[in-house]
Amino acid sequence: MEYEMVIGMEIHVELGTKTKIFCSCPTKFGQEENTHTCPVCLGMPGVLPVLNEKVVEYATRAGLALNCEIAHFSKMDRKNYFYPDLPKAYQTSQFDLPICTGGVVEIEVDGVKKDIGITRIHIEEDAGKLLHESADGTLVDVNRCGVPLVEIVTEPDLRSAEEARTFAEKVRNIMEYTGVSDCKMQEGSMRFDVNISMREKGVTVLGTRTEMKNLNSFRALIRAVQYESKRQIIELKKGHEIVQETRKWDDTKGVSSSLRSKEEAQDYRYFPEPDLVPIVIEKEYIEKIKRELPELPEAKKQRYIDEYKLPEYDAGVLTATGVTARFFEEAVLLYDEPKQISNWIMVEIPPLLKEKEITMENIPIAPVQLAELLKLVKENVINGTSGKEVLKEMFNTGKNPGEIVKEKGLAQMSDTAELEAIIEKIVADNPKSVEDIGTGNEKAYGFLTGKVMKETKGKANPQVANKIIREVVAKHLG
Amino acid sequence: MELSKKTIHEINDLLDKKEVTVTEVTQSVVNRIDAVENSTAAYLSLQTEEALIAARAVDEKLRERKRRTPLEGIPYGLKDNMCTQGILTTCASKMLYNFNPPYNAHVYDRLIDEGGILLGKTNMDEFAMGSSTENSAYKITHNPWDLNKVPGGSSGGSAVAVAADTAFYTLGSDTGGSIRQPASFCGVVGMKPTYGLVSRYGLVAFASSLDQIGPLTKDVEDCALVLNAIIGHDAKDSTSLKLEKKDYTQNLKQGVKGLKIGVAQAFFGEGLQPEVRKSLEEAIEVYKALGAEIVDVSFQHLDYALSAYYMISSAEASSNLARYDGIRYGYRAEEYDGLVDLYKKTRSQGFGDEVKRRIMLGTYALSSGYYDAYYKKAMQVRTLIKEDFEQVFGGCDVLLTPTAPTTAFGIGEKTSNPLEMYLTDIYTVPVNIAGIPGISIPSGLDNSGMPIGMQLLGPILSEENLLKVAWAFENEKGLKNLKAPLETEV
Numbered sequence: 001m002e003y004e005m006v007i008g009m010e011i012h013v014e015l016g017t018k019t020k021i022f023c024s025c026p027t028k029f030g031q032e033e034n035t036h037t038c039p040v041c042l043g044m045p046g047v048l049p050v051l052n053e054k055v056v057e058y059a060t061r062a063g064l065a066l067n068c069e070i071a072h073f074s075k076m077d078r079k080n081y082f083y084p085d086l087p088k089a090y091q092t093s094q095f096d097l098p099i100c101t102g103g104v105v106e107i108e109v110d111g112v113k114k115d116i117g118i119t120r121i122h123i124e125e126d127a128g129k130l131l132h133e134s135a136d137g138t139l140v141d142v143n144r145c146g147v148p149l150v151e152i153v154t155e156p157d158l159r160s161a162e163e164a165r166t167f168a169e170k171v172r173n174i175m176e177y178t179g180v181s182d183c184k185m186q187e188g189s190m191r192f193d194v195n196i197s198m199r200e201k202g203v204t205v206l207g208t209r210t211e212m213k214n215l216n217s218f219r220a221l222i223r224a225v226q227y228e229s230k231r232q233i234i235e236l237k238k239g240h241e242i243v244q245e246t247r248k249w250d251d252t253k254g255v256s257s258s259l260r261s262k263e264e265a266q267d268y269r270y271f272p273e274p275d276l277v278p279i280v281i282e283k284e285y286i287e288k289i290k291r292e293l294p295e296l297p298e299a300k301k302q303r304y305i306d307e308y309k310l311p312e313y314d315a316g317v318l319t320a321t322g323v324t325a326r327f328f329e330e331a332v333l334l335y336d337e338p339k340q341i342s343n344w345i346m347v348e349i350p351p352l353l354k355e356k357e358i359t360m361e362n363i364p365i366a367p368v369q370l371a372e373l374l375k376l377v378k379e380n381v382i383n384g385t386s387g388k389e390v391l392k393e394m395f396n397t398g399k400n401p402g403e404i405v406k407e408k409g410l411a412q413m414s415d416t417a418e419l420e421a422i423i424e425k426i427v428a429d430n431p432k433s434v435e436d437i438g439t440g441n442e443k444a445y446g447f448l449t450g451k452v453m454k455e456t457k458g459k460a461n462p463q464v465a466n467k468i469i470r471e472v473v474a475k476h477l478g
Numbered sequence: 479m480e481l482s483k484k485t486i487h488e489i490n491d492l493l494d495k496k497e498v499t500v501t502e503v504t505q506s507v508v509n510r511i512d513a514v515e516n517s518t519a520a521y522l523s524l525q526t527e528e529a530l531i532a533a534r535a536v537d538e539k540l541r542e543r544k545r546r547t548p549l550e551g552i553p554y555g556l557k558d559n560m561c562t563q564g565i566l567t568t569c570a571s572k573m574l575y576n577f578n579p580p581y582n583a584h585v586y587d588r589l590i591d592e593g594g595i596l597l598g599k600t601n602m603d604e605f606a607m608g609s610s611t612e613n614s615a616y617k618i619t620h621n622p623w624d625l626n627k628v629p630g631g632s633s634g635g636s637a638v639a640v641a642a643d644t645a646f647y648t649l650g651s652d653t654g655g656s657i658r659q660p661a662s663f664c665g666v667v668g669m670k671p672t673y674g675l676v677s678r679y680g681l682v683a684f685a686s687s688l689d690q691i692g693p694l695t696k697d698v699e700d701c702a703l704v705l706n707a708i709i710g711h712d713a714k715d716s717t718s719l720k721l722e723k724k725d726y727t728q729n730l731k732q733g734v735k736g737l738k739i740g741v742a743q744a745f746f747g748e749g750l751q752p753e754v755r756k757s758l759e760e761a762i763e764v765y766k767a768l769g770a771e772i773v774d775v776s777f778q779h780l781d782y783a784l785s786a787y788y789m790i791s792s793a794e795a796s797s798n799l800a801r802y803d804g805i806r807y808g809y810r811a812e813e814y815d816g817l818v819d820l821y822k823k824t825r826s827q828g829f830g831d832e833v834k835r836r837i838m839l840g841t842y843a844l845s846s847g848y849y850d851a852y853y854k855k856a857m858q859v860r861t862l863i864k865e866d867f868e869q870v871f872g873g874c875d876v877l878l879t880p881t882a883p884t885t886a887f888g889i890g891e892k893t894s895n896p897l898e899m900y901l902t903d904i905y906t907v908p909v910n911i912a913g914i915p916g917i918s919i920p921s922g923l924d925n926s927g928m929p930i931g932m933q934l935l936g937p938i939l940s941e942e943n944l945l946k947v948a949w950a951f952e953n954e955k956g957l958k959n960l961k962a963p964l965e966t967e968v
Contacts, residue, residue: 039581043801045574046561046583046682048715080797080844082821089800269844271853274687274794276716 002201003236005229006209007158010193011171013150013181014126015058020146021125022049022092027148029187033131033141041146043088048275051076055148056099056279059123060289062150062180063100065296066118066171070286074099076123076273081266084140085128093151095270098122099279105174106298107166116167117155124149144188150180156195156206161225165218168192173297177322182361191216194225197242198232207232208242212249212256224249228256300325308338317346323360330367335374344370348388352395365394373401380461386410410459419452419460420468426451427472434476445469481506482643483961486700489646490548493540500540500551504533504595507553511597511644514964517625519617520638520645522558523566524598529553532595548703550593555645557636558599559606560691561680562586565596569682570614571604573828574808583680584712585649585691592707597645600635604830605799606656606684608632609902612893613832620889621664622962623928627886630660630902633694637664640694641962647695647704651681653688654787655882655906658918661694662881662931665920665960667701667948668694672939673913674719677712683798685791686717688910698919698949702726705941719939726945734950735769737943740874744780745905751884753924758880761921761932764954765878770947775870775877779862780908786863787907788900789843789856795833796840802828835896860911867912871937876947879905881918881931905933915941919948920960929960 020027023040039047063070077095103118126149128142152171158164172190175181183190192215197207210228215221227249232242246265247256295303297319304315318328324345331341353359373394377387382405393404405411426448427434436444445466452465481489481503492498508526515521536551545551556562559569561579568574582590589596603613611619611634619634621627622642629638633650637660640648650657652670661668669692676691683689693704705726712718741762746755762772804810804824811823829837843852870877882902892899909916914937921932932951936944 039579042806044579044581044807045567045569045577045801046559046579046678046680047581048679048717050714050716078797080800082800082803084805084817087801087806089803090797267846269797269841269846269849271793271797271844271849274685274717275683 001237003198003233004201004203005159005225006156006197006199006206007160007164007225008156008195008209009152009154009158009164009167010195011152011154011168012191012193013062013152013171013175013183014189015055015148015150016179016181017052017054017058017148019052019054021052021055021123021148022146025146029184029189031143033139034143036143037145041087042142049092049273051276051279052148055123056281057289058148058180059099059121059150060281060286061178061293062152062175063103063121064286064290064293065174065178065180066100066103066105066121066152068100068103068118068121070281071097071099071101071279072282073097073278073280075278076276077270078273079124079268079270081268083127084138085130085142085145087128087142087145091125091127092273092276093124094122099281105167105170107163107170109160109162109166114157114163116157116163119153119155121150121152124151156197161222161229164194164225165222168218168221170297173321177294177297179294184361185217188216192221194221194228196225196228196232198229198236208244210242210244211246213246215249215251217251220249220251223251223254224256227254231256297325304338308332308342310338310342314339314342314346318342321360323363327360327363327367331371334368335371337374337378340374340378341370344374344391348391352392356395364398365391369394369400376401376405381405382410383458383462385458409457416464416468419456419465420472422455423448423452423465423468423472426455427469427476434473437473438477445473448473480510480643482510484646485696486548486552486646486703487697489552490545493545493551499533500536500595501530501533503551504529504553507597507644507646510642514622514642515644517620517964518622518638518642518644519619520600520629520635520642521555521598522568522570522601522614522616522635525565525596526598529595529597536593536595545593547592547707549589549707551595552646553595553597554589555597555600555636555639555648556583556586557602557633557648557650559602559651559682559684560586560649561682562596562599565599567599567682568616569605570602570616571829571833572615572809573802574682575615577808579680581680584677584714585708586680588708588710594707597639600633600639600648600650602635603632603656604833605682605795606632606651606653606689607795607832607836609655609659609899610887610889610892611635611660612889613830615830618889621886621928622964623665624886624926626888627928628663628889628891630663630882630886632656632660633668634660636694637661637666637668640664640666640696642964643961647693647700649691649704649708650694651684651689651691652906652910653684653690653791654910655903657692657694658906658909658916658931658933659882659902661918662920662933663886663929665929665962666694666696667698667917667919667952668692669701669705669917669941669944670909670915671705671709671941672719672915673910674717675709675721675915675939675941677710677715677718679712679714683794685794686798687794688787688791690910698917698945698952699727699730701917701948702730702945705945721939724942726942729942730945730949731953732946733768734765734947737770737876737947738773738874739765739770739947740773740775740870740877742775742777742780742870742877742879744777745879749883749901749904750880751924754880754882754884754930757922757924757930758878758932761951762878764951765947768950768954773874775873777866777870779859779866782859783863783908783911784900784904786856786859787903787911788839789852790860790911792836792840793843793853793856794840796837796844799829799833799837804828832896863908864912867908867914867935867937875936875943876940877935879933879935881905881933885924885926885928885930909935914938915944917944917948919952921951921955923960927963
């Protein structure tokens with residue numbers, strides 16, 4: 001029997017607002033524990049939340065970028081549960097009237113295009129973090145309490161781990177492009193919940209699903225989906241029923257285990273948040289956000305092909321993240337050789353990033369510096385080999401390419417007199433080569449050019465050197 | 479007359495003419511507290527030393543300049559569910575026995591700006607849940623008109639402090655009648671403003687969609703003065719209304735000629751004490767004589783108001799009170815085995831019976847499978863009651879009702895029967911459900927000499943009209959000089 005996998009996802013995306021959803025505490029990641037808090041995000045007695053308008057703006061932007069309808073009227077609700085990372089004992093979220101509904105995202109896997117439905121996007125606040133590694137037992141860091149999130153919920157339209165990953169990457173890409181979130185996976189800015197069920201191929205009814213929460217990398221997402229689908233198939237083949245439950249994914253061991261069953265599921269007792277007024281969004285506001293929406297990855301890729309005449313492959317790589325695309329565009333603006341810039345971004349920069357264990361987000365050079373470097377190569381001030389060396393030095397020191405060329409004396413020798421003198425000496429010292437050339441062995445030119453490059457520490461312009469060598473050798477051969 | 483027995487506006491005249499000092503005024507109230515607080519037990523904590531220091535500081539300033547506001551230098555009390563930085567805010571609960579808020583309630587900040595002098599924090603039913611102040615974890619407050627009777631609740635301490643002249647005014651909070659009912663039982667003026675008129679920031683929440691802060695005062699003019707000081711938009715409370723500041727004293731004395739005062743049978747039903755009925759009938763005659771038109775009005779859905787109120791308020795309370803877990807502040811059980819046990823023991827020991835009852839009721843009403851039958855239905859009733867009031871106020875300017883079915887009852891009389899206790903709120907809860915303003919003023923005394931309260935209701939933001947109608951009656955009947963016979967008891 002052949003089984004088909006059915007996956008629905010919930011993607012939590014932390015919004016890139018400067019302050020929290022209901023107070024003015026900063027959202028900055030990685031700060032000292034429990035320092036970015038105030039009576040409001042600590043849920044002290046008597047305090048009240050005030051909705052950060054930026055949250056509505058960012059959620060609207062996210063909704064429009066994922067082709068959703070933006071609700072004219074939506075409201076916040078309370079989701080009640082006890083947990084040490086939730087000081088109010090309820091999470092302010094949206095229940096029956098979310099801010100966005102009914103979107104769609106197109107993905108492409110193995111050349112096949114497919115629409116993935118977005119059921120809804122709602123606004124909510126993040127909870128704190130439990131720190132289990134402490135010698136004092138489990139501690140709570142509430143800095144993250146009240147960091148604004150959107151939860152993006154899909155239809156059960158995904159059919160493989162690969163589709164799930166492609167979809168998640170695409171959403172990440174769009175969220176990053178639109179500035180909704182920095183989507184830093186390692187900081188937990190983006191987390192996935194997956195619902196998985198299996199059914200016989202051809203059957204339209206959905207099978208019983210299990211849910212895995214808080215997957216925090218694409219690798220974890222793929223592995224969890226693969227593991228869980230295999231586990232379900234094995235169970236089904238044994239004739240067992242799948243139990244509807246929440247399962248815990250252990251990324252280190254690579255296995256999932258039962259966390260709680262449907263019967264043990266929490267009753268969240270949702271009800272409208274009485275401390276906040278409903279969110280009313282006017283058409284004009286939606287139009288304004290729509291107008292301000294930046295170019296999305298797909299459109300950008302096409303534009304790179306059309307406008308910059310880049311191969312589809314290059315355009316795809318450059319638009320894969322907003323950071324790379326922005327870097328590329330800024331560089332092109334200063335140096336109008338798109339293909340050259342593309343080559344350097346795709347070929348020369350990645351190994352240097354890897355060496356430093358950083359990503360494009362933290363690249364230590366500015367687009368203007370790359371443009372300057374490529375101009376130096378173009379104008380034959382340095383040759384390509386020196387260019388790579390200069391780039392490396394730029395990564396290490398942050399200095400401008402011109403400065404490095406000067407300091408290291410990397411400029412190509414365009415002074416023919418100086419070069420002639422060197423060549424004269426080399427030709428004189430290598431009579432055997434001159435002889436070989438005389439007998440028709442052209443390869444000896446290469447040998448002499450190599451000697452010249454070595455003598456000049458690579459600064460000689462190879463074309464110029466070659467020309468002079470030929471002249472000098474001709475003179476020697478008389 | 480001792481200074482402590484005067485109203486705010488009377489003291490204002492004396493202060494403005496420099497016939498008395500703020501220190502003398504404050505000392506007079508402090509002396510009064512020393513004399514009667516043992517009998518009435520209105521306060522949970524007192525700041526009399528600090529109050530006298532503050533009074534001297536105000537006097538110092540007044541040597542240089544005139545008084546800035548009508549509340550400058552006037553001593554007052556706050557219900558103990560309003561946060562006061564550096565001063566315990568317990569909500570009369572064991573759960574918050576040591577809670578010292580690091581921030582102020584908006585109203586407290588306002589009164590600090592006005593130059594008010596805080597005397598102390600007043601007793602209340604735990605977390606404002608109750609109608610007699612008997613649910614306080616700390617003490618029983620006694621009605622100054624008869625020390626064996628309850629002061630009403632939940633703002634019982636606030637009402638008693640005003641009635642016993644141990645504060646010139648107090649603030650209370652009213653979720654289902656918690657200002658008006660104790661005002662009625664203690665023979666003082668108490669107003670619940672329109673929902674959103676006064677910021678709730680720093681008011682420890684009971685039921686967020688119903689809670690509203692308001693003044694308890696010795697007469698209607700004082701009520702207008704205090705209201706002037708505490709209203710206004712607050713950016714920290716999203717539900718606070720964006721309105722211009724208003725002076726409620728301006729049209730206070732314009733009379734009721736031509737106004738339509740509505741009377742609805744629904745408010746004069748079964749269980750109404752005959753003397754209360756009689757007193758209100760007399761009040762109606764007073765208004766007629768003053769030139770108001772009395773009209774009959776009727777309600778469709780009022781019978782469901784009390785049930786809906788207990789569903790909605792308990793549901794919200796169950797969520798609002800879930801944060802008291804013994805972890806970050808307040809009471810924590812001494813012995814426990816793990817986190818869940820810590821939660822359970824802390825909450826079992828920290829909350830009183832009535833609070834637990836409401837948390838259980840509210841949790842049940844919101845639970846999956848019961849939500850539609852209880853919470854959702856109650857919210858539908860809420861809409862119907864709002865519509866009822868809108869329709870009623872289409873036919874009259876003000877509605878006249880009793881504040882409570884009876885005058886103050888005996889201490890311990892209803893504690894064993896929660897439902898009977900809930901019924902004492904029957905005339906006040908519809909007002910909170912509709913979000914409209916209401917004021918309770920004394921209309922007379924019953925046969926045993928206990929004060930009777932008359933409630934005046936109006937549409938959203940009709941406070942000015944309500945105060946005008948209330949003042950006209952008070953002025954005609956002269957009841958503001960009615961004083962609790964407390965002296966003879968001490």
